[in-house]
Amino acid sequence: MQNNMEIDMTNKKKKTMGKQKIEMKKIEKLNYRQVTFSKRRAGLFKKATELCVLTGANVLALVTSPGNRTFTFSSQPNPEDLLRPENRTDGLIQRNQVLQKREYLNDRYEKLVAALEEEKKIGERLRTEEGSRRTLWWEEKVDLEKMGGEELEYYMMALERMKNNVENILMEKEKKGVFCVPDSSMMNIPDVTHYNNI
Template sequence: MENINNKELTICKKKTMGRRKIEIKKIEKKSSLQVTFSKRRTGLFRKASEISVLCGAEIAILVQSPANKIYSYGHPSVETLLHRYQTGGGGGGGAALNIIPYMEDGRDKYDEAVRKLEIVKRSVKQESSISSTRFWWDEPMEGHGTLRT
């Protein structure tokens, strides 16, 4: 009985082609061409985004669809990179240099927060050392709110 079930399972399994290489040639069917372009374009832009994030690369991509529409992707922007290319301006380490002021500002904010934290810690420590010698009911009533009836 168990052997029959195994045979039925293997017969019902759908056979797939899996991931295989395709021949690189122009697709003749218009609908397939548009679908392939759309999928490949998003994949291309995703890869460009990954390389710009991972490596700090500045990227501009222009793609013309089979329907003659122009699609673009750019990091930081296509216009910035095209302008730099047209004017001949080099971009040697531009992205890394642009982030330095932000890092310095963040470091200053961090140092200020650490300084404030130390002040608060000292005041809490002083208050706890003072209050540890007395009970709360022994403290004067002036600092407490009044009861309302």
């Protein structure tokens, strides 16, 4: 009797191949690929649902099929709600804010170091030039009362041109983020407009 049962068992063949390990490479046959995609997508969405139910996590999944159809899964009725920062967890927001601040401070530090190096080079160049010259024309003492009209006009144009050049250089450096340009009310610039009438 036992032999008969063993014979019956050996005559019965498996109707399915069972669970087999699949090699991870792209499936060549289109039909097989689409069937696999549908099953795996369903499995992915099932796992996402379980994750939401068990942990209360917010999950958003976007999947594009081989036929270029997009499928979405969202734990919220409106998937866009998950993309808004106010709906993310506080810890994630704080971590992102810390990272952004750190990134900003590192960037700012690098710019300041570069600006400092640039200023050191300028200082060295000025010290070198200063050694070769006694005084610059704008450093010389000038008696404006003794200047003639044409000479005074030329001197004022030179001062105005120098002021414009300095402003342009400062604005250029401000654009690069090196430093801020103070407005003219903060600068101690003498008023020479009353000399126009001389």
